[in-house]
Amino acid sequence: MKTDRSKVRRIPKRGLYDPESIYSILDKEFICQVGFVHQDHPVVIPTIYGRKDDMLYFHGANVSRMLKNMESGVLLSINVTRTNALVLARSAFHHSLNYESVTLFGTAVLVEDEKEKIESLKIISDQVLEDRWDEVRAPNQKELNVTKVLKFKISEGSAKIRNEGVGDDKEDYSLDIWAGLLPIERSYGFAENDARLKPGIEISRSVENMHGKKF
Amino acid sequence: MKTDRSKVRRIPKRGLYDPESIYSILDKEFICQVGFVHQDHPVVIPTIYGRKDDMLYFHGANVSRMLKNMESGVLLSINVTRTNALVLARSAFHHSLNYESVTLFGTAVLVEDEKEKIESLKIISDQVLEDRWDEVRAPNQKELNVTKVLKFKISEGSAKIRNEGVGDDKEDYSLDIWAGLLPIERSYGFAENDARLKPGIEISRSVENMHGKKF
Numbered sequence: 001m002k003t004d005r006s007k008v009r010r011i012p013k014r015g016l017y018d019p020e021s022i023y024s025i026l027d028k029e030f031i032c033q034v035g036f037v038h039q040d041h042p043v044v045i046p047t048i049y050g051r052k053d054d055m056l057y058f059h060g061a062n063v064s065r066m067l068k069n070m071e072s073g074v075l076l077s078i079n080v081t082r083t084n085a086l087v088l089a090r091s092a093f094h095h096s097l098n099y100e101s102v103t104l105f106g107t108a109v110l111v112e113d114e115k116e117k118i119e120s121l122k123i124i125s126d127q128v129l130e131d132r133w134d135e136v137r138a139p140n141q142k143e144l145n146v147t148k149v150l151k152f153k154i155s156e157g158s159a160k161i162r163n164e165g166v167g168d169d170k171e172d173y174s175l176d177i178w179a180g181l182l183p184i185e186r187s188y189g190f191a192e193n194d195a196r197l198k199p200g201i202e203i204s205r206s207v208e209n210m211h212g213k214k215f
Numbered sequence: 216m217k218t219d220r221s222k223v224r225r226i227p228k229r230g231l232y233d234p235e236s237i238y239s240i241l242d243k244e245f246i247c248q249v250g251f252v253h254q255d256h257p258v259v260i261p262t263i264y265g266r267k268d269d270m271l272y273f274h275g276a277n278v279s280r281m282l283k284n285m286e287s288g289v290l291l292s293i294n295v296t297r298t299n300a301l302v303l304a305r306s307a308f309h310h311s312l313n314y315e316s317v318t319l320f321g322t323a324v325l326v327e328d329e330k331e332k333i334e335s336l337k338i339i340s341d342q343v344l345e346d347r348w349d350e351v352r353a354p355n356q357k358e359l360n361v362t363k364v365l366k367f368k369i370s371e372g373s374a375k376i377r378n379e380g381v382g383d384d385k386e387d388y389s390l391d392i393w394a395g396l397l398p399i400e401r402s403y404g405f406a407e408n409d410a411r412l413k414p415g416i417e418i419s420r421s422v423e424n425m426h427g428k429k430f
Contacts, residue, residue: 003293009279009280010276010278010280010281022331024328024351031249031296031298033248033259033294033296034247034259035257035258035259035292036257037251037252037256037257037302038254040252040319041220041290041292042250042251042252042257042290042291042292043250043292044248044249044250044259044292044294044318045294045297045318046316047239049261060225061225063225064224065224065225075256075257075338076253076257077256077257077258078259079260079261080258081248081261083246085384085404086343086344086368088344088347088351088422089423090351090352090353091351091352091353091354091358092336092340092351092352092354092356093352093354093355093362094354095343095347095351097263097343099261100278101261103259103260106255109374121307125307125310128301128310128312129301129397132303132310133307135305135306135307135392135393136303136304136305136306136310136392137230137387137390137392139306139307139308140233140308143306143308147217147308157311157365159329159336165230165410166308166411167407168411172352172411173411173413175352175413176352176416177350177352177416177419178350178408178412178416178417178418178419179356179409179411179412179421180406180407180408180409180412180418181407181409182344182403182404182406182407182422182425183403183404183405183406183407184401184402184403185265185402185403186396186399186400186401186406187399187400187402188398188399188400189300189397189398189399189400191395191396191398192395192396192397192398192400193393193394193397194380194381194394194395195380195397196381196383196388196394197393197394197395198308198387198388198389198390198391201392201393203393203395204392204393207303207393207395207397208305208352210397212351
């Protein structure tokens with residue numbers, strides 16, 4: 001995974017290059033930022049992804065400019081970042097952030113086989129909300145025809161993690177200043193029924209126990 | 216704000232170009248993804264920012280490759296994305312996400328004036344945690360010397376927002392499938408004292424009422 005391009009430069013001890021570290025961060029999220037060069041300028045676009053094994057999957061409308069760029073084989077830089085805690089030091093200078101981040105480089109290819117395309121869409125759906133795929137109406141032919149799916153092999157990249165307490169200068173520990181961590185948490189709220197929900201329909205299994213669940 | 220480059224292409228009715236819409240999203244976050252072209256390839260790096268008026272401020276170590284690239288005047292593409300709810304439709308195809316996103320284009324310049332540099336660092340600190348700056352030891356000369364600050368004028372960009380319910384195909388409303396929204400919430404956890412906290416130091420004002428606060 002480690003190349004000159006993917007090497008962690010700032011604070012190298014925070015860099016990890018093994019697939020397990022990279023996958024474990026990717027698996028906690030479902031939104032990434034994809035960067036590519038378009039007409040000589042950089043473009044960064046957020047998009048949903050799904051991971052299975054060493055592949056990331058992306059989908060969207062056939063007409064999507066981002067997917068057209070991806071499909072053309074341009075090099076992509078992909079970033080996923082989670083922020084876990086504010087690190088509040090005694091000095092302004094030593095304030096920091098506990099985070100987990102993955103940066104990947106590579107190119108994507110179109111998923112052309114229809115069976116693989118449907119499986120890829122399920123991988124993306126599972127990444128966003130497990131088990132939802134099996135509860136809903138599957139894509140019909142018309143919907144598949146207007147949807148594009150691309151896959152991206154995870155082969156070059158790095159994870160970067162800060163998961164530590166406060167690190168102040170020796171002489172600052174005697175200051176009368178509070179220091180510590182302020183965790184950042186993310187969870188699901190209460191599911192809200194669609195206004196047009198058919199009477200008598202109970203909340204589905206994929207959603208029913210999600211309130212308050214941290215992720 | 217609207218240019219050929221910053222125009223929202225997919226679902227143009229979701230695009231907004233007024234500064235207030237853009238600022239209000241930027242002000243809810245403090246992490247963005249910065250994309251630039253380095254040796255012909257795209258690089259996307261997450262970083263902390265602060266906004267004041269029509270300026271974004273970035274900081275880091277003098278030796279940071281990202282800041283060196285920024286300082287050289289290369290074009291940047293900046294993205295900030297908030298995910299607010301899963302939109303769970305009756306069909307796989309109509310699943311969506313409620314989100315708020317900002318994409319900006321432009322170049323950054325070094326903040327050279329020392330007074331402006333310190334003010335910029337306070338703007339960044341305020342963006343992460345209001346009032347913290349005044350509680351802590353200010354940067355000394357040595358710290359300022361190893362810190363670089365850049366500013367980026369917000370002049371070209373767009374906001375994109377989806378904040379709607381489920382939109383299913385007419386014939387799918389009769390299906391026996393639950394549909395609705397699953398909100399995503401982010402809040403602060405319980406502050407954790409630094410292990411080396413001086414005895415008798417109470418939690419500081421910037422942190423004391425943060426538990427459970429959504430942001």
